[in-house]
Amino acid sequence: SLDGRRSVAVTGVHVQGGKVGAVCLDRATGAVSCAAAEEVDAHFPGTGDLYASVLLGGLLRGEKLAEANRRAVSFVQQCAADTLAQGSDPLEGVRFEPLLGQLMII
Secondary structure, eight states: OOTTOOOEEEEEEEETTTEEEEEEEOTTTOOEEEEEEEOOSSOOTTHHHHHHHHHHHHHHTTOOHHHHHHHHHHHHHHHHHHHHHTTOOGGGOOOOGGGGGGGOOO
């Protein structure tokens, strides 16, 4: 029994090798999983909202928590890296719109 615990995700977890991501506890299985990606050298407002949206989208599609977490962490990192590569101001948030097609599952 998990004694009433809920599934949780903790973001902003730094791991070895300059990576940052999120750790999740899956209430259904009791499994703990971690997803991490290369940290970019900038701070972007709104990445937590983007992460939560992608995570929830995956869960609503029926993905397991670990897979939805992996997809959300990866997508946020890709958006941040693309935003920096395009020379956009990080204070305006990440440019996620050009990469939305990556979230499509056929």
